[in-house]
Amino acid sequence: NAGVMQNPRxxxxxxxxxxxxxxxxxxxxxxxYWYRQLPEEGLKFMVYLxxxxxxxxxxxxxxxxxxxFPKEGPSILRIQxxxxxxxxxxxxxxxxxxxxxxxxxxxxxxxxxx
Amino acid sequence: DQQVKQxxxxxxxxxGRISILNCDYTNSMFDYFLWYKKYPxxxxxxxxxxxxxKDKNEDGRFTVFLNKSAKHLSLHIVPSQPxxxxxxxxxxxxxxxxxxxxxxxxxxxxxxxx
Numbered sequence: 001n002a003g004v005m006q007n008p009r010x011x012x013x014x015x016x017x018x019x020x021x022x023x024x025x026x027x028x029x030x031x032x033y034w035y036r037q038l039p040e041e042g043l044k045f046m047v048y049l050x051x052x053x054x055x056x057x058x059x060x061x062x063x064x065x066x067x068x069f070p071k072e073g074p075s076i077l078r079i080q081x082x083x084x085x086x087x088x089x090x091x092x093x094x095x096x097x098x099x100x101x102x103x104x105x106x107x108x109x110x111x112x113x114x
Numbered sequence: 115d116q117q118v119k120q121x122x123x124x125x126x127x128x129x130g131r132i133s134i135l136n137c138d139y140t141n142s143m144f145d146y147f148l149w150y151k152k153y154p155x156x157x158x159x160x161x162x163x164x165x166x167x168k169d170k171n172e173d174g175r176f177t178v179f180l181n182k183s184a185k186h187l188s189l190h191i192v193p194s195q196p197x198x199x200x201x202x203x204x205x206x207x208x209x210x211x212x213x214x215x216x217x218x219x220x221x222x223x224x225x226x227x228x
Contacts, residue, residue: 105157
């Protein structure tokens with residue numbers, strides 16, 4: 001399967017724990033985007049990364065959230081000290097280039113905070 | 115500040131009829147528009163797109179119309195089939211900005227009635 005791979009599919013955390021969401025882009029894609037979908041809401045842009053660089057993090061909450069896309073390995077979205085309001089579906093997407101490229105999405109990680 | 119609006123949360127259409135999904139945008143910098151389809155527990159998948167230099171793009175049963183002066187686009191599906199039942203997201207981007215993700219609407223849940 002050469003599509004965008006996200007894991008885990010479901011992640012359950014207690015308040016105050018850390019959540020790590022992983023995303024491997026499609027083969028040949030070097031641009032990664034993270035989106036969050038809250039219940040009854042659309043997809044909200046969080047962050048856009050290229051290898052080893054954060055290009056745009058304007059949609060990322062200023063505290064507790066961080067993202068990286070290292071030279072080797074998947075992109076990681078990290079949420080520290082999770083709260084109930086972080087419960088959502090987190091989608092990763094990748095593209096070959098930037099600026100008008102269509103995005104290919106993974107199946108998402110459903111984060112549930114107890 | 116919602117730059118891409120889908121004002122109908124849901125739409126019910128009889129099988130075989132035409133489905134028309136609407137989308138409005140406010141950002142005049144947007145020049146590339148996309149429609150994504152999403153099934154439950156899956157990531158969005160790309161359906162069709164249109165550049166602002168066109169006013170219509172057709173792909174099989176799917177046609178997207180763009181009215182730049184009204185900042186409005188619509189997706190037509192004809193004839194509608196049961197497998198079309200899904201949430202449809204309208205998305206937009208500015209290719210001039212280059213390093214951007216897509217801005218999504220909240221989605222319209224299309225239900226095809228047998």
